[in-house]
Amino acid sequence: MAITYEWSFTNFEVNSSNEVKTIHWRYTATETVDDNTYSASMYGSCAGSEGMDFTSMTKDHAIMCVVEHNSSEEEMQTNLSAKIEAQKNPETTFQTKEW
Numbered sequence: 001m002a003i004t005y006e007w008s009f010t011n012f013e014v015n016s017s018n019e020v021k022t023i024h025w026r027y028t029a030t031e032t033v034d035d036n037t038y039s040a041s042m043y044g045s046c047a048g049s050e051g052m053d054f055t056s057m058t059k060d061h062a063i064m065c066v067v068e069h070n071s072s073e074e075e076m077q078t079n080l081s082a083k084i085e086a087q088k089n090p091e092t093t094f095q096t097k098e099w
Contacts, residue, residue, distance in 0.1 A: 003031040003081055009062050012048070018055055020048030025066050029080035033088065040083035042076060 006028050013022035028041040046069035052061065067073050 003029050003077075003084060005029050005077055005080070007059065007063055007066075009059070012054060012062075014054045018053055020052040020054050020057060022046070023048055023062055023065055025062070027066075027076055027080070029077070029084055031084050036088075038084045038087045040080045040087070042080065044070070046070070 008026045008028065010024045010026065012020050012024070015021055022045050024043075024045045026041055026043040028039060030037060030039045032038075044066075046066055049061075049065050049068070052065065063073075067076075070076065071079075
């Protein structure tokens with residue numbers, strides 16, 4: 001199955017004029033392979049765009065603002081995909097001894 005990517009926005013800091021000052025976000029990748037689900041995410045916060053009105057903004061506006069202040073969405077997906085691949089094929093594993 002292919003990796004799915006999902007944006008979520010936990011909250012927005014808004015001033016008294018209803019302008020978005022800070023966007024708090026999370027970008028999550030999920031892939032299910034043979035009944036195993038792998039997930040990786042990145043999160044952060046960034047400044048809102050100048051004059052961004054909370055009432056009229058859309059999810060697409062929020063995504064564009066986050067991507068403007070970070071790497072491209074494609075680079076973010078590459079990063080998350082690599083994290084999932086590392087989970088599926090770990091370089092190290094944990095072992096224990098019964099001493």
